[in-house]
Amino acid sequence: xxxMVEIRWHGRGGQGVVTAGEILAEAAMEEGxxxxxFPDYGPERMGAxxxxxxxxxxxxxxxxxxxxxxxxxxxxxxxxxxxxxxxxGLKDGGTIVLNTSLSPQEAREKLGLEGKxxxxxxxxxxxxxxxxxxxNIPNTPMLGALVKATGLVSLESVIRLTEERLGTKVSEDIxxxxxxxxxxxxxxxxxx
Amino acid sequence: xxKQIVKALDGAKAVAEAMRQIEPDVVAAYPITPQTEIVxxxxxxxxxxxxxxxxxxxxxxxxxMSACIGASAAGARVMTATAANGLAxxxxxxxxxxSLRLPIVMSVVNRALxxxxxxxxxxxxxxxxxxxxxxxxxxxxxxxxxDNTIQAIRIAEHPDILLPVMSMQxxxxxxxxxxxxxxxxxxxxxxxxGEYKALxxxxxxxxxxTFGAWAFYDYYFEFKRQQTEALSKVPQVVREIGKxxxxxxxRYYDLFSAYELDDAEVAIVVLASTAGTARVVVRKLRQxxxxxxxxxxxxxxPFPGKELVEALKHVKVIGVMDRSIAFGSxxxxxxxxLDLCASFYTYGNGKGPQIVDYIFxxxxxxxxxxxxxxxxxxxxxIAETGKVPYRVGYLGLRE
Amino acid sequence: MAELKGWKELPxxxxxxxxxxxxxxxxxxxxxxxxxxxEEKCTHCMICxxxxxxxxxxxxxxxxxxxxYDHCKGCGICAHECPVKVEAHAVTxxxxxxxxxxxxx
Numbered sequence: 001x002x003x004m005v006e007i008r009w010h011g012r013g014g015q016g017v018v019t020a021g022e023i024l025a026e027a028a029m030e031e032g033x034x035x036x037x038f039p040d041y042g043p044e045r046m047g048a049x050x051x052x053x054x055x056x057x058x059x060x061x062x063x064x065x066x067x068x069x070x071x072x073x074x075x076x077x078x079x080x081x082x083x084x085x086x087x088x089g090l091k092d093g094g095t096i097v098l099n100t101s102l103s104p105q106e107a108r109e110k111l112g113l114e115g116k117x118x119x120x121x122x123x124x125x126x127x128x129x130x131x132x133x134x135x136n137i138p139n140t141p142m143l144g145a146l147v148k149a150t151g152l153v154s155l156e157s158v159i160r161l162t163e164e165r166l167g168t169k170v171s172e173d174i175x176x177x178x179x180x181x182x183x184x185x186x187x188x189x190x191x192x
Numbered sequence: 193x194x195k196q197i198v199k200a201l202d203g204a205k206a207v208a209e210a211m212r213q214i215e216p217d218v219v220a221a222y223p224i225t226p227q228t229e230i231v232x233x234x235x236x237x238x239x240x241x242x243x244x245x246x247x248x249x250x251x252x253x254x255x256x257m258s259a260c261i262g263a264s265a266a267g268a269r270v271m272t273a274t275a276a277n278g279l280a281x282x283x284x285x286x287x288x289x290x291s292l293r294l295p296i297v298m299s300v301v302n303r304a305l306x307x308x309x310x311x312x313x314x315x316x317x318x319x320x321x322x323x324x325x326x327x328x329x330x331x332x333x334x335x336x337x338x339d340n341t342i343q344a345i346r347i348a349e350h351p352d353i354l355l356p357v358m359s360m361q362x363x364x365x366x367x368x369x370x371x372x373x374x375x376x377x378x379x380x381x382x383x384x385x386g387e388y389k390a391l392x393x394x395x396x397x398x399x400x401x402t403f404g405a406w407a408f409y410d411y412y413f414e415f416k417r418q419q420t421e422a423l424s425k426v427p428q429v430v431r432e433i434g435k436x437x438x439x440x441x442x443r444y445y446d447l448f449s450a451y452e453l454d455d456a457e458v459a460i461v462v463l464a465s466t467a468g469t470a471r472v473v474v475r476k477l478r479q480x481x482x483x484x485x486x487x488x489x490x491x492x493x494p495f496p497g498k499e500l501v502e503a504l505k506h507v508k509v510i511g512v513m514d515r516s517i518a519f520g521s522x523x524x525x526x527x528x529x530l531d532l533c534a535s536f537y538t539y540g541n542g543k544g545p546q547i548v549d550y551i552f553x554x555x556x557x558x559x560x561x562x563x564x565x566x567x568x569x570x571x572x573x574i575a576e577t578g579k580v581p582y583r584v585g586y587l588g589l590r591e
Numbered sequence: 592m593a594e595l596k597g598w599k600e601l602p603x604x605x606x607x608x609x610x611x612x613x614x615x616x617x618x619x620x621x622x623x624x625x626x627x628x629x630e631e632k633c634t635h636c637m638i639c640x641x642x643x644x645x646x647x648x649x650x651x652x653x654x655x656x657x658x659x660y661d662h663c664k665g666c667g668i669c670a671h672e673c674p675v676k677v678e679a680h681a682v683t684x685x686x687x688x689x690x691x692x693x694x695x696x
Contacts, residue, residue: 293604
């Protein structure tokens with residue numbers, strides 16, 4: 001499958017992880033690409049560690065297996081680091097984007113990725129979420145960080161689709177807070 | 193070809209979208225994971241006034257199908273959706289819908305039956321209903337789930353058929369998997385499905401009818417024979433409508449789809465989303481020079497045995513992949529294997545390939561390309577040595 | 592009995608197309624006891640007509656005419672519900688009600 005990128009998301013139920021994966025997929029659609037976005041649901045409810053997957057490709061995607069060796073891992077909840085093996089199966093040359101207050105170097109150490117051919121990005125998305133929403137829902141800022149780290153889709157697409165998604169559910173203030181959070185994460189994500 | 197809009201939809205929303213465009217007269221449904229999203233989305237369409245459908249919230253799936261039967265007998269175009277234990281609870285009424293010749297269309301988002309309690313995909317639910325007299329169609333992805341839902345209306349209501357249709361897709365894998373779906377314009381769908389005019393209606397007060405009267409040993413048998421006659425005409429109708437839908441949408445549908453099968457020495461036969469994964473494996477192995485092909489049945493009931501034998505008779509070994517067990521059947525095999533073996537016995541002139549069954553994916557167990565590749569290697573060994581190590585194997589099972 | 596039809600001749604789904612065709616089925620043969628009415632003393636109160644589960648009480652112009660013995664199953668509800676007492680019934684000669692049950696002969 002020519003040019004297919006596989007992404008695994010880690011987060012907790014209620015943090016909008018599945019939604020983030022879907023927004024990314026929709027952004028890919030707008031850019032004329034093929035995509036899949038699917039959750040790995042258990043019986044869990046809010047707070048339980050969950051995984052979700054996104055595939056983006058230039059050609060139709062036929063595979064319907066889960067993703068075992070992702071090109072990109074996105075960790076939406078910082079407390080999962082150490083609790084869940086978030087780097088499991090990450091491809092050589094792959095990318096991991098973490099929501100954490102740690103520096104990329106510290107995160108690399110904590111995940112046992114020293115010396116590995118893996119790009120590590122960190123952003124304090126929880127702090128950004130608290131700043132703009134007053135609640136720890138770091139999914140949209142993590143999209144901003146992911147876009148900066150990987151260039152998979154454009155920032156503009158992600159912002160517009162986030163606005164559309166939230167449009168019917170929340171007030172204009174909250175939508176604009178999300179836009180600011182996405183931009184701040186985009187600007188402050190660090191590689192190391 | 194009609195204009196289409198590309199949308200990001202999961203399989204459940206794709207079905208709900210098709211239902212919105214079809215705009216049936218009545219939908220009676222009860223929510224159950226992973227079908228809930230269909231009912232939830234469609235009832236929102238009703239609440240928002242986007243469709244002029246009578247939505248009947250009911251207290252159980254038995255009630256859901258009972259309400260559908262009543263509405264359909266009254267002459268309405270009727271749709272519903274369910275999964276797993278909900279489908280099992282409908283068991284009695286499934287037979288009634290088919291026997292009364294009511295063209296109800298039901299979306300089934302396949303999920304494992306309890307126990308142990310499980311919400312993920314396998315095919316045990318709809319396979320348990322395979323003898324109920326319904327037409328059964330499987331979809332590989334959200335696009336097919338959308339397309340099949342629209343075609344199911346025409347198949348069910350065809351004057352030669354008048355039977356209910358179950359339209360399947362894999363729970364979570366495609367039911368909750370967002371993919372690229374090309375959606376027809378509302379007008380095109382409305383024109384394709386047309387107006388439904390029931391053959392008989394309970395509400396025809398000028399010519400009153402009785403539905404559900406009894407028939408004992410004097411007549412019951414004859415009505416069952418009528419049902420098999422109607423089912424025998426289904427393949428032809430499915431083909432015609434699949435072609436007509438292809439002319440409209442650019443996506444043509446048949447009884448099954450074959451991939452790299454013409455010169456194949458070994459073949460995989462598998463339903464639904466796993467066919468996509470298997471196609472990826474076939475493509476890879478073909479590049480390595482391995483003569484493997486794939487056959488994905490779309491119509492499962494009635495089973496197009498004659499056509500499948502014709503398509504598969506030249507291969508040496510067939511690996512059937514079954515996502516359910518027909519408990520108590522030979523060697524603990526699955527239903528697809530049983531049907532294919534019976535088809536070769538019936539239509540194969542006493543000859544046929546070796547057929548081996550692989551049970552996989554029960555309760556949502558993931559199936560990986562490497563596992564299918566391993567299976568193909570085994571099929572090649574059988575083709576080479578003629579020795580079948582076992583008739584029914586398991587993929588992804590811990591010993 | 593009429594000749595039974597083959598499967599190609601029957602309406603789909605066992606739908607009965609002819610309204611009121613159940614009248615052709617003679618259920619009166621199930622009866623072991625039959626109701627009889629004292630015509631003179633009957634007040635035409637219609638209680639029997641209301642209660643009869645088989646619509647087998649024949650009424651014309653507001654008057655009870657008798658019973659439809661082709662469909663009366665002899666359940667005795669009419670006799671049980673009849674509110675008019677007699678000292679000697681015109682048919683049975685016995686004291687009791689205007690409608691009484693007798694053995695089927």
